[in-house]
Amino acid sequence: MDFGKYVRTVPDFPKKGILFYDLMPLFGSSEGFPRLIETIAESLPTKTLAHVAGIEARGFIVGAALANRLGIGFVPIRKKGKLPGAVRELSYALEYGQDTIAIQDGAIGKGARVLLVDDLLATGGTAKAALDLLEQVGADVLETVFVAELIGLGGRERLAGRKIRSLLTYHVSE
Numbered sequence: 001m002d003f004g005k006y007v008r009t010v011p012d013f014p015k016k017g018i019l020f021y022d023l024m025p026l027f028g029s030s031e032g033f034p035r036l037i038e039t040i041a042e043s044l045p046t047k048t049l050a051h052v053a054g055i056e057a058r059g060f061i062v063g064a065a066l067a068n069r070l071g072i073g074f075v076p077i078r079k080k081g082k083l084p085g086a087v088r089e090l091s092y093a094l095e096y097g098q099d100t101i102a103i104q105d106g107a108i109g110k111g112a113r114v115l116l117v118d119d120l121l122a123t124g125g126t127a128k129a130a131l132d133l134l135e136q137v138g139a140d141v142l143e144t145v146f147v148a149e150l151i152g153l154g155g156r157e158r159l160a161g162r163k164i165r166s167l168l169t170y171h172v173s174e
């Protein structure tokens, strides 16, 4: 299926100069979204996974649906200050700002096989921070899947050495 037909671009969002790739029409499509989740599920390595991890907020949409499809648990990587109890945090820069993400201690057992999912790869700042956090808690991250990747912003280079995959790619200039 051509998932790209559901993606729209919005200039100057959330800041002037940013061309925003909006995946909400894809997530909202009764035809496109189930097919998206099925396509990702069918493409995964045959190794058994313990969890899908997803990054707040758009990574929750894809990650939780995929975890449900695979019959496994979903572990949220949230923005700072949202998760109760003991957490591990990491700050990072993204295409249009900076933020801090967190994961709960004990959410993932040492050596547990995890698939990381997010909607979009741009500079890779968010995904690198999430991968670093997952590795700090001892997860075995098999790969990271993005619905869309903006090529030209350095994301793939920042994640060099990690196994990453995107369903849709767009060439953009910095």
Ligand SMILES: O=P(O)(O)OC[C@H]1O[C@H](OP(=O)(O)OP(=O)(O)O)[C@H](O)[C@@H]1O
Residues within 6 Å of the ligand: 055, 056, 057, 058, 059, 093, 094, 095, 096, 099, 118, 119, 120, 121, 122, 123, 124, 125, 126, 127, 155
């Ligand atoms: O590769 P990067 O430059 O780090 O950018 C990619 C990140 O930016 C967006 O998240 P955002 O922080 O806007 O949060 P949201 O999902 O809550 O909208 C997107 O969902 C990715 O997580």
Ligand SMILES: Nc1ncnc2[nH]cnc12
Residues within 6 Å of the ligand: 018, 019, 020, 021, 022, 094, 095, 096, 120, 122, 123, 150
């Ligand atoms: N240009 C962009 N469009 C949508 N999400 C993004 N996250 C970071 N950069 C983005």
